[in-house]
Amino acid sequence: MIIARSPLRISLGGGGTDLPSYYNKHSGFVISAAINKYVYVNLMETFYNGILLKYSKTERVKNINEIQHPIIRETLKYFNLKKPKIEITSFAEVPAGTGLGSSGSFTTALIKALILHEKKQLSQIELAELACHIEIDKLSEPIGKQDQYIATFGGLTSFSFLKNNKVITETLKIDQNKLFELQENLLLFFTGFSRKASNILLTQNVKSKKNDLDMINNLHYVKDLGFQIQKALIRGDIKLFGELMKEHWEYKKKRSSKMTNPKIDEWYNLAIKNGAIGGKLIGAGGGGFLMLVAHNKDLLRKTMRKVGLQELHFKFDFEGTKIIMSS
Numbered sequence: 001m002i003i004a005r006s007p008l009r010i011s012l013g014g015g016g017t018d019l020p021s022y023y024n025k026h027s028g029f030v031i032s033a034a035i036n037k038y039v040y041v042n043l044m045e046t047f048y049n050g051i052l053l054k055y056s057k058t059e060r061v062k063n064i065n066e067i068q069h070p071i072i073r074e075t076l077k078y079f080n081l082k083k084p085k086i087e088i089t090s091f092a093e094v095p096a097g098t099g100l101g102s103s104g105s106f107t108t109a110l111i112k113a114l115i116l117h118e119k120k121q122l123s124q125i126e127l128a129e130l131a132c133h134i135e136i137d138k139l140s141e142p143i144g145k146q147d148q149y150i151a152t153f154g155g156l157t158s159f160s161f162l163k164n165n166k167v168i169t170e171t172l173k174i175d176q177n178k179l180f181e182l183q184e185n186l187l188l189f190f191t192g193f194s195r196k197a198s199n200i201l202l203t204q205n206v207k208s209k210k211n212d213l214d215m216i217n218n219l220h221y222v223k224d225l226g227f228q229i230q231k232a233l234i235r236g237d238i239k240l241f242g243e244l245m246k247e248h249w250e251y252k253k254k255r256s257s258k259m260t261n262p263k264i265d266e267w268y269n270l271a272i273k274n275g276a277i278g279g280k281l282i283g284a285g286g287g288g289f290l291m292l293v294a295h296n297k298d299l300l301r302k303t304m305r306k307v308g309l310q311e312l313h314f315k316f317d318f319e320g321t322k323i324i325m326s327s
Contacts, residue, residue: 001042001043001044001325001326001327002042002043002044002113002116002117002323002325002326003040003041003042003043003113003323003324003325003326004040004041004043004109004110004112004113004116004321004322004323004324005038005039005040005109005321005322005323005324006038006039006041006105006106006108006109006112006151006152006320006321006322007034007035007036007037007038007105007150007151007154007317007319007320007321008034008035008037008038008039008092008093008094008100008101008102008105008151009032009033009034009035009100009101009104009105009146009147009150009151010032010033010035010100010186010188010282010289010291011030011031011032011146011282011283012031012032012033012156012229012233012241012245013030013031013225013226013228013229013230013244013245013248014028014029014030014031014222014223014225014226014227014229015030015144015146015222015248015252015283016144016201016204016219016222016252016255017029017030017144017161017219017222017223017226018030018144018145018146018159018161019142019143019144019201019204019205019208020136020145021142021204021205021208021209022208022216022219023161023162023163024163024165025163026163026216026219026220026223027160027161027162027163028144028159028160028161028223029158029159029160029161029223029226029227030144030146030158030159030161030226031156031157031158031159031172031226031229031230031233032146032149032150032156032157032159033150033155033156033157033316034150034151034153034154034155034157034316034317034318034320035100035314035315035316035317036314036315036316036317037092037093037094037100037312037314038092038093038105038317039090039091039092039093039102039105039106039109040090040091040092040109041088041089041090041106041109041110041112041113042087042088042089042090042113043086043087043088043113043114043117044086044087045085045086045117046085046086046087047085048085049062049083049084049085050062050063050084050085051063051064051067051076051084051086051087051088052086052087052088053067053069053072053087053088053089054087054088054089054090055069055072055089055090055091057069063084064076064077064081064084065077070139071103071106071107071110071134071135071139072088072110074134074138074139075107075110075111075114075134076114078130078134079114079118081118086117088110088113090106090109090110092105092106094312095194096194097194097287097288098190098194098282098283098287098288098289099281099282099283099287099288099289100282100283100288100289101146101147101150101151101283103135103141103143103147104131104135104146104147104148104150104151105147105151105321107131107134107135107148108127108128108131108148108151108152108321109151109321111127111130111131111134112127112321112322112323113323115127116323116326124152124153124320125167125169127152127321128145128148128149128151128152128153128167129148129167131148131151131152132145132148132149135148142201142202142204142205143201144201145159145161145167146159149167149169151320151321152320152321153169153171153320154317154318154319154320154321155171155172155316155317155318155320156171156172156174156179156233156316157169157170157171157172158170158172158226158230172230172233172234173234174233174234174236175236177236178236178238179316181236181238182233182236182238182241183315183316184297185238185293185294185295185297186291186292186293186294187291187292187294187297187300187301187304187311188282188289188290188291188292188311188312188314189267189289189290189292189304189309189310189311189312190288190289190290190309190310190311190312191263191264191267191281191287191288191289191290191309192287192309193261193264193286193287193288194287194288203255203256203258204219204255204256214254215255218251218254218255221251222248222251222252225244225247225248225251228244229241229244229245229248232244238277238293239277239295241293242276242277242278242279242293242294242295243277243278244278245277245278245279245280245291245293246272246277246278246279246280247278248278248280249268249278249279249280249281252280252281256286258286259281259286260281260286261286264281264287264290267290267304267307267309268290270303270307271290271292271300271303271304274296274299274300274302274303275294275295275296275297275298275299275300275301275303276292276293276294276295276300277293277294277295278292278293279291279292279293289312290309
């Protein structure tokens, strides 16, 4: 039995510039943080020919091409298992479609388990790139690369996505006390809305490919905000970080009419008046988790609780995708 674990993530700056439609022409820059909420993949060798899959559905198939789950199908194709006799079970601590990068986390955990099962070796960069290859190249999802990379590396990390497809990773050097302060004042609240990221990102992807000036300039500005956020975090300036997040959200909303809705706007404005400096929806937008930077976390929690929003308590994860059991 092999159990692999991969962390979910929150995006802290530059989100959207990690899509190939942008970085292939302009280079991208994203800051992400892995959190201690996880996706798990359990892989076992069985005594019977065929593949048994247990996720939100159950599948029992004789060969890989019959698999309905697209990520599992394409990943198993890549590893080219001969006469497979395996059972794969997956579960997550947070539902999919909530903006925390669960798809990328699932893909990296699945690959990590299969690497050990097949007695192969991959570096962290190779693991992240293979996950990107499966989701972006093989499945043609209009998504970015940050989810697969931050899931693999963990921590608070910046990623530079270069035009030549190379990715430069850098761990943010933040004072431990300031890191704890940041963790204590970053609050996540579930909006109750879920969505498929590719549906939100499709508009951005199409416009970027067509060199739509408004979209490209929007992403240029958000990338610049990412660099400013990096400096603020390294200095430990939580107030400035919150203000930059507020500006980031204003630009993010302009990318798609599906980015927000009146209820989310109402909650956000209420938060700003009651203890939040700034914040944004995590991930592609449209729902999921509202991340808020607090200057009065007690008031903010009380206010959000009154309107029925559930908080997701978390800490940062510094381990990334890993095997937690092998027997």
